[in-house]
Amino acid sequence: MSGELKRRILSGIVLAVVILAATYYGGNWFRLVAALTALLIYYEWSTMTRLAERNFRTNAFGWVIIGLLAADLVLNEGVFSVPVLGGATITAILLVLLGRANWWLPGGIVYSGLSGISLAAIRADDQAGLMAMLFIFAVVWATDILAYFVGRALKGPKLAPRISPGKTWSGAVGGTVSAIIASSALTLVVFSRLSLWTIVIAFLLSVASQIGDLFESFIKRRFGVKDSSHLIPGHGGVMDRVDGLVFACFAAFLLSVAYSALAGRPEMPVAAFLFGF
Template identity: 60%
Template structure:
């Protein structure tokens, strides 16, 4: 076994322990993890896209404030702040000649990362089940898409963005995600498959879209990895690209159910599972 492979395995074990431990504990521990991921994602986004230093500092302030709302468990306030800062970034971009919107994009991407993770996990057993549901389907999507794609091959999914991905892999990953998601949900809750199956399908597709989106960003700016923060793995965005967008989709589903139920952002992970 090469030294690089050993380093990759060791880093993966450490990451799994940290993430799953924080997920199990929930509460402030998980919100701290969510806020840290948001800040690291913004760091990598701003480094990759190389927008102006003054804009980068403004983005740091915005994302740090949103991370603070995550730590304080003020999801509704965080959403309002995210909208305000993103609009301010868009206004700033409109006034800057040659700017392509990477500043507001970074604020939105990083801020929504922290908010969606914290909102899904929450503080109760339903939140734990919801977060494990998302983890299971994202991991199933990623792993089975790779193996099915290699075994079957066929037409490429997005050859200009990620030449290795195939339609067969995408379909195989989605089917496996629905199975894995249903297994976790039915094992941990009494959620109805009528809701779980379409939710798992949507989140699996979102996960693959997130993977492609990060590949597009890296190809656009000619970088191999989002950073070198994680030994043997590259950057945080490299590891959470599919998870992040799946969580965005889960957050939207939860927000829609919360608004229909009570007209506010008073949501919890159980809403994702139809509980």
């Protein structure tokens, strides 16, 4: 076994243990992981898109905003995170329109900030939040793993050859089907029932996960980099590992917010949306 493979396996095990332990315990432990994820994603985003090289001040603005969001998640349970993210995004867009920044600034603020907010909101502090997070893990991991193996086995037409030449339609379909099966099995084990609603949600989250994967591939191809960073030995960067996960969380969180607003239930947890409570 090569040294690189050993580092990859070891770092993968450590990362999995830390994430699963934080997910299990929830509370401040998971919010700390969510906050750290937001900070590391902004670091990788700003590095890849060369925000600091283009304009040090506007990049510093991005760092201040993500730092405030991270602090709010850990110290105040994210009470002010959504308003802060909304205001910062509008400000960043105005900076772009005034010619003082480019569109990668608001993009990075939204991408990294929403990553932390959606992760923390989904896990919440109760047992239902734990189940919701495990549901999304099941969707994303099943999508990733089976898309790879089914795609290699069946091959066929490319999904997005200009962005990620290795991905195929057969892999995408195989990943989505396996995500529905895995998340449905988890739901049946935990709740002893399964609705069409949850199956549809699993389908949408699997599609979102694959879009997230393609989105990060587009950014890396756009800026000519192989990995988002070298923070994780043998695995590249944080964005390389969570690209599909954060997009699935985006979808779960935003769909939940939209549904709760339409249903007149502003305090409805994400878990209630996912499982149709």
